[in-house]
Amino acid sequence: MADFLQTLMTALAIGSLYALIALGYTMVYGVLKFINFAHSDIVVLGAWLSYSFAIRALPLVGLDAHNPATPPPIWMTAGIFVAVLLLCSLAGFLIERLAYRPLRRAPRLNVLITAIGVSLLLQNVGQLDFVFGASPQKMPALLPNWELPIQFGQGESIRYVVLPLIDCIIFAVSGLLMLALELLIFRTKFGTALRAVSFNTDFAALMGIPVDRAISLTFMLGSALAGAAGFLYVLKFPSMNQPAHSVWVLLGLKAFVAAVVGGIGNIRGAVLGGFIIAFVEQFGAYYISSNYRDVYVFSLLILILLIKPTGLLGSPVREKV
Amino acid sequence: MALLDIENLSVSYGSIRALRGISLKVEPGEIVTLIGGNGAGKSTTLRTISGLLSPQEGQILFEGKPIASKSPHAIAANRLIHVPEGRGIFANLTVEENLRLGAYCRKDTHEIRQDYEHALELFPRVKERLWQLAGTLSGGEQQMVAIARALLARPKLLMLDEPSLGLAPQIVQLIFQVIRKINAGGTTILLVEQNANLALQVAHRAYVLEVGKIEMSGPAAELANSDDIRKAYLGGH
Numbered sequence: 001m002a003d004f005l006q007t008l009m010t011a012l013a014i015g016s017l018y019a020l021i022a023l024g025y026t027m028v029y030g031v032l033k034f035i036n037f038a039h040s041d042i043v044v045l046g047a048w049l050s051y052s053f054a055i056r057a058l059p060l061v062g063l064d065a066h067n068p069a070t071p072p073p074i075w076m077t078a079g080i081f082v083a084v085l086l087l088c089s090l091a092g093f094l095i096e097r098l099a100y101r102p103l104r105r106a107p108r109l110n111v112l113i114t115a116i117g118v119s120l121l122l123q124n125v126g127q128l129d130f131v132f133g134a135s136p137q138k139m140p141a142l143l144p145n146w147e148l149p150i151q152f153g154q155g156e157s158i159r160y161v162v163l164p165l166i167d168c169i170i171f172a173v174s175g176l177l178m179l180a181l182e183l184l185i186f187r188t189k190f191g192t193a194l195r196a197v198s199f200n201t202d203f204a205a206l207m208g209i210p211v212d213r214a215i216s217l218t219f220m221l222g223s224a225l226a227g228a229a230g231f232l233y234v235l236k237f238p239s240m241n242q243p244a245h246s247v248w249v250l251l252g253l254k255a256f257v258a259a260v261v262g263g264i265g266n267i268r269g270a271v272l273g274g275f276i277i278a279f280v281e282q283f284g285a286y287y288i289s290s291n292y293r294d295v296y297v298f299s300l301l302i303l304i305l306l307i308k309p310t311g312l313l314g315s316p317v318r319e320k321v
Numbered sequence: 322m323a324l325l326d327i328e329n330l331s332v333s334y335g336s337i338r339a340l341r342g343i344s345l346k347v348e349p350g351e352i353v354t355l356i357g358g359n360g361a362g363k364s365t366t367l368r369t370i371s372g373l374l375s376p377q378e379g380q381i382l383f384e385g386k387p388i389a390s391k392s393p394h395a396i397a398a399n400r401l402i403h404v405p406e407g408r409g410i411f412a413n414l415t416v417e418e419n420l421r422l423g424a425y426c427r428k429d430t431h432e433i434r435q436d437y438e439h440a441l442e443l444f445p446r447v448k449e450r451l452w453q454l455a456g457t458l459s460g461g462e463q464q465m466v467a468i469a470r471a472l473l474a475r476p477k478l479l480m481l482d483e484p485s486l487g488l489a490p491q492i493v494q495l496i497f498q499v500i501r502k503i504n505a506g507g508t509t510i511l512l513v514e515q516n517a518n519l520a521l522q523v524a525h526r527a528y529v530l531e532v533g534k535i536e537m538s539g540p541a542a543e544l545a546n547s548d549d550i551r552k553a554y555l556g557g558h
Binding site: 189192193195196198199200202203204205206207208209210211 | 371372373392393394397398402403405409410411412413414418421422423425426470474
């Protein structure tokens with residue numbers, strides 16, 4: 001029971017991160033029908049920007065940049081978070097504007113190859129000395145290291161489960177962001193317009209919807225969520241691998257799998273897929289063997305693709321003629 | 322001044338010239354129809370006017386101002402509204418959301434409300450389906466949604482591309498009655514149709530398009546009686 005609870009909490013936190021990243025993949029796929037391979041690099045950008053801001057901001061309040069004695073005031077942590085979101089959405093905007101928009105009328109394969117190119121570019125620029133450098137770093141703690149111990153059993157068989165604060169924060173912050181996105185997409189005029197654009201850009205333009213602006217906003221929203229995921233990820237796992245490390249690639253890849261499992265192009269599917277992937281991965285790792293954690297994820301992908309190729313919530317909308 | 326004035330318009334798809342210098346005018350309050358066979362360039366004409374295609378040559382004046390270089394959303398914001406061939410329904414949205422998008426560019430909430438009620442009065446069947454996904458409607462119902470949605474933009478010029486396509490004869494009758502009503506309410510209409518018979522009955526003036534050129538034009542009643550037209554398009558003898 002105790003182990004189950006701990007695994008559950010970890011799965012919820014990791015699942016939230018997969019879901020946040022998967023949303024960006026699925027939103028871009030929804031409007032442009034291509035996989036933005038550079039999306040996972042925005043997560044890395046968010047993570048490394050968090051680090052760069054943190055080591056510069058901490059000395060301002062008299063703390064050691066790399067090993068602060070106490071966490072910084074909460075407004076500073078929040079400020080870094082907001083700055084990361086803004087810069088990541090700016091990066092998403094620029095990538096779309098400079099790399100993808102000129103190819104709007106080109107075959108989809110060209111855009112796909114370009115996305116891989118953008119991804120490689122970001123990975124390699126990130127390793128430059130005057131950007132983030134090519135060595136691993138340790139993220140300084142930005143939040144108090146609170147843990148919530150829960151006691152199970154009595155006497156001899158007493159056991160404790162320790163729920164880290166960061167897991168709860170990841171779950172809560174991601175939950176709020178996803179709720180905000182849900183409301184934006186399904187409850188506002190802008191969201192309706194965005195769904196119209198994702199169905200057919202020409203038809204949307206005939207409604208007077210500025211399609212290019214809607215696409216820019218899609219990239220900005222998706223990239224902001226990816227930046228949020230990068231920030232939360234390094235708070236949970238402070239040992240940061242260098243920007244082009246395969247750990248990041250795998251993180252992005254699993255989020256992409258989450259989007260596909262949920263049904264690519266489907267917003268709610270991305271969230272569902274994120275949690276399913278994390279549950280399979282975490283519970284498999286705990287109860288079977290952690291050596292095969294990646295195997296569980298990709299086996300699930302193969303299984304889903306065999307049973308329901310459109311993903312769990314993805315249903316091709318048929319038009320009656 | 323004509324509401325829409327097209328001069329010497331040429332459009333190509335790659336090396337294929339779809340329109341070869343066509344000129345046409347639509348005066349305020351008219352129903353003008355553009356008829357012709359498959360591949361004559363009817364849809365291309367509408368797609369060029371609404372900005373989805375850009376012309377190689379010629380100019381398009383709407384209310385006296387050139388619009389040929391404008392983006393489609395800016396043209397729609399000027400209330401030149403195009404109901405495309407195949408109806409252009411957003412199958413993934415509800416009927417109600419589809420209708421709301423018709424008024425996307427408008428801010429006058431009160432008038433939108435009125436136009437919304439009015440559009441539903443014209444198509445009572447749409448009213449029963451407001452919460453359904455538009456993709457689940459029949460073809461006729463989708464056409465009604467498409468026209469109702471276009472009306473929510475308060476069009477100065479309404480361009481309809483083959484509204485009769487694939488619909489049962491009774492539904493076609495109903496749609497054309499509504500087209501008359503909309504026009505009687507003061508909306509100018511440019512109608513593209515393969516069903517020349519029907520189009521000439523409802524229109525004031527007509528243009529006959531053949532492989533990218535205007536072959537004939539004049540009052541609809543005259544063209545309906547012309548021998549050439551009857552032979553070519555009306556199945557007459």
